[in-house]
Amino acid sequence: RKEVEQDPGPFNVPEGATVAFNCTYSNSASQSFFWYRQDCRKEPKLLMSVYSSGNEDGRFTAQLNRASQYISLLIRDSKLSDSATYLCVVNTNAGKSTFGDGTTLTVKP
Amino acid sequence: EAGVAQSPRYKIIEKRQSVAFWCNPISGHATLYWYQQILGQGPKLLIQFQNNGVVDDSQLPKDRFSAERLKGVDSTLKIQPAKLEDSAVYLCASSLEGLYGYTFGSGTRLTVV
Numbered sequence: 743r744k745e746v747e748q749d750p751g752p753f754n755v756p757e758g759a760t761v762a763f764n765c766t767y768s769n770s771a772s773q774s775f776f777w778y779r780q781d782c783r784k785e786p787k788l789l790m791s792v793y794s795s796g797n798e799d800g801r802f803t804a805q806l807n808r809a810s811q812y813i814s815l816l817i818r819d820s821k822l823s824d825s826a827t828y829l830c831v832v833n834t835n836a837g838k839s840t841f842g843d844g845t846t847l848t849v850k851p
Numbered sequence: 852e853a854g855v856a857q858s859p860r861y862k863i864i865e866k867r868q869s870v871a872f873w874c875n876p877i878s879g880h881a882t883l884y885w886y887q888q889i890l891g892q893g894p895k896l897l898i899q900f901q902n903n904g905v906v907d908d909s910q911l912p913k914d915r916f917s918a919e920r921l922k923g924v925d926s927t928l929k930i931q932p933a934k935l936e937d938s939a940v941y942l943c944a945s946s947l948e949g950l951y952g953y954t955f956g957s958g959t960r961l962t963v964v
Contacts, residue, residue, distance in 0.1 A: 746893075776952050778952075784957070785942055785955035785956060785957050785958050786894065786942075786955050787955070788952040788953065788954070791952060829893050829894075831952075837882070837899070837901075837906060837907075838896075838899075838907060839884075839896060839953075840896075841886075841893035841894045841895070842893050843891070843892050843893040844892075844893055
């Protein structure tokens with residue numbers, strides 16, 4: 743079993759839709775969590791950190807469920823420009839980071 | 852703030868040849884990472900430096916890969932000899948501390964033929 747697992751998708755949604763991705767992790771000692779966005783043939787870019795209390799940044803909401811060991815990313819009112827691969831990252835308190843393989847989102851007009 | 856600089860952007864070599872990549876992190880970032888990203892997969896950590904010391908190199912194929920970060924600033928990653936399966940994008944990233952998010956460079960796309 744992989745340390746960090748994501749549904750690869752692809753998720754194909756119309757503009758304006760709400761879409762959610764989950765990411766599960768196996769190491770219960772994981773301390774910090776992030777979502778990155780990666781456009782085709784580009785480097786990953788930090789989208790948002792994930793806090794225990796949940797956090798929101800505009801149309802994006804990230805949540806953490808420590809009991810079930812997963813994090814989620816919710817995108818509301820999808821835009822064409824949201825089309826990308828979304829990577830979750832899980833860090834242990836020793837600073838070890840593990841990336842998921844990403845979930846591909848395509849937003850269509 | 853200048854980003855993470857990497858060079859070259861692209862490299863094509865024959866198998867069994869050697870290749871080196873260079874990375875200059877964001878000024879003041881103590882932690883530097885080298886990742887390998889194979890098409891369709893997430894980045895896989897090869898080595899993590901804290902200043903000029905190695906924190907984690909457990910996934911670095913040490914029979915062919917080496918990395919150094921002299922003076923705790925820029926870093927080089929070398930592959931010798933290269934194999935076909937080394938074809939990937941090699942990403943360098945830096946962060947202030949390990950628990951914060953990273954900033955990635957634009958990567959070096961390596962093709963081994």
